[in-house]
Amino acid sequence: MDVINALGRRKTAVARVYLKNGNGKIEINKKDYKEYFPTGTLQYVVEQPMLLTDNVGKFDIKVNLDGGGITGQAEALRLGISRALCEINPEYRPVLKAKGLLRRDPRMVERKKPGQPKARKKFQFSKR
Secondary structure: OOOEEEEEEEOOEEEEEEEEEOOOOEEEOOEEHHHHOOOHHHHHHHHHHHHHOOOOOOEEEEEEEEOOOHHHHHHHHHHHHHHHHHHHOHHHHHHHHHOOOOOOOOOOOOOOOOOOOOOOOOOOOOOO
16 A cells, blocks of 8 residues: 545645554654644544544554644644545445544634624724
8 A cells, every 4th residue: 555645624724644554653744743732632633533443553644734723733634534544445434424524624714894893793882
């Protein structure tokens, strides 16, 4: 098996995932994923597709992460890993789909409108 690549996105974060046979090393922007995502919650989000498909320690994952915040990046990476695993073995698809890991989260930041301080907030109304 050669290198399989997939793309994951969330908000403004983009994760380019390169998956190949190995011993479970996950490298994000030339750093270990535990160093890049210091909290346990985000580490779990990254590991989730591997745990659900029983592939922990079977593949080496190299990732280029760009844009967005730390949570958006973790969720973009989760989508990228899920897509790459489906490319390797189509039998993983129902398991990942049931947990909602193959759906790109469409929620984005609402734009700021003119004449308002933020997207929905209005300036204080004064009757007199």
